[in-house]
């Protein structure tokens with residue numbers, strides 16, 4: 001089980017702390033189940049970058065990154081060393097604390113993440 005804290009770059013959104021989160025889910029799934037707004041324009045199949053997140057703590061609890069995710073992350077504006085795609089960030093069968101920073105969802109125009117990729 002995990003404790004996960006979501007914080008938001010976007011002004012005015014209070015952090016959300018989730019407890020007893022089961023492993024085997026992606027961070028996108030967890031966000032959506034808990035009414036946390038996180039774009040997912042491709043439906044969670046690693047074909048956009050709108051589910052981009054920063055893993056501030058607990059990267060060791062998330063499944064290793066595949067080449068496809070790396071390729072898409074290379075297209076993210078504001079990519080950092082701790083960037084991941086929420087739909088590809090599967091929680092390992094373990095327990096601990098994870099801290100997520102959600103980029104400003106108002107700064108992710110659909111047209112930028114559209115067909116050009």
Ligand code: FES
Nearest residue numbers: 042044046051087
């Ligand atoms: S939802 Fe499109 S890459 Fe994650």
